[in-house]
Amino acid sequence: MRSGKVLVTGGAGFIGSHFVRQLLAADDIEVTVLDAFTYAGHRENLGELLSCPRLTVVEGNILDGPLVERLIETHTAVVHLAAESHVDRSFFEAGNFVTTNVLGTQILLDAAMRCGIAKFVHVSTDEVYGPLLSGKATEEFPLRPTVPYAASKAASDLIALSYFHTYGVPVCITRSSNNFGPGQHPEKIIPLFVTRLLKGEPVALHGDGGHVRNWLHVQDNCAGLELVLRCGEPGQIYNLGGGTDLTNQELTDRILAKLGAGWDRVRFVEDRRSNDRRYAMDWSKIADLGYRPQRSLDDTLADTIDWYRDNPDRWAPEPRNPAAPIAAVNIENTRG
Template structure:
């Protein structure tokens, strides 16, 4: 099996590549034994793409890297040709950046996905896995979203992802392309670019700097370790039903204030290091995914508790300053 992973030098995509290629710790129980003959990574290496994320598998003869932008049809066509499966992670994903300027989100997340779908159809790809987010649903006060819940995105980022989801599913219904869509909750773990809340807070705290807490800190998110997310994607790639959406969640909801408290404790810091800041525009109050479908159909369950996952994540950032310090310096 030849697998193309778009965005495979990013945070989640690189974890998936390491999982596919069987890096120690990357082939945990519950991950199908796919054993690909080749894994091709297509990545534009924008600010959040980093070849260092692939260092653990850089010498694997099954790995091939192609630098290219999914917004360019000719690049996509050449990359997709000859592959059996496309697993599509590549996206602009930072909400704050989408509020400052939406154009890269629309061109990458919507038009880039269209280029990939067209190429997959043209080259007879057997399965197209489209990786998305719970943010496409908007905000939910009580209960949890099921996969058939109406989409109601509130940020330019989530709107662009909702558009790409609908395109992917439309290619299944219109053209018969074997498409499956996954929607995940908030990810954390090693190799996450330090603009997202967990690595931003951890690296700031390790350096003795303050951390910014939006609004009243009451926004609620479900936290999912990146490896559990990739286990879920692997299950969907292996035996998910074509044309279906599957939720992948972590099962632990926290307010941002509760998450902050855990990170302060893990970094031996106090609340004097927290700086309240004005709330984000259109900030969704709560996300919550119902994972009954993927659990019942595919046997998925999160395996890494938040306590264990956060402790391991903080330890990773503490031990890998050489990875994140240049990234923060470049954006200082």
């Protein structure tokens, strides 16, 4: 897909809003954002983009089949980022994760199939591979999720691939490592630790702090997503890694140093249930398309911290009442 009109689900969320900004930087793309504007999705994430004549914002839910089909039939591609994504929440709301992540994906794929979409990029996570004590997961690695969130994403990956094999829907899947950067909801570890430390509060480190994660700047992930949208081969999976591998203790040490805080601000607590010891992916496949991460955690962590320091009103937005009705079609066209 070289140009056209792209529907981005979850486009007002953390990764989604950065991705919309990435797309609109090119003048050959029009973008429609479909977002339910729950606790993690905000128009403020789109900021100045709301005045762009090539952006349309639609408030709605991916579970709303008629709305989804009306939107997809006027677009050439879908990039599907809308998801329940927080591991801890999935322990207590597993049903919501399965409904949104699995059924929501299937509803989108059904509409894409009927409308003859040119490209469908399904955005997933390295957590579907489960823990690896050594080595790296390639795209052919077995899926071994250990928590409801990761299981719901693995299931949605398989549903997406089945629509390629059965119906010919031109699906590509991306699986990225942990994203970080400005605008992330404070339920995730980097903004959680930063905002708590800025408020003078202690932070809690689970277990011995030796769990290993790869940290990829959100803009590098978005560059990879755009590359897959434009050049990815339907039916293929692409791991998006290449960030910085750190234990949680090493990550905490870097955050403390940037904020001039000491380890007396850290409390070691009982480990989280099913806390996978290590994630690691081989990303040579996407590298063959020209993908090269440009930003390291050490180079960009200070900028991320500065964003939270400058935006205290965004530290803990009030969640929207999930029982509140969502308008079936509430379109805010930024053309005015």
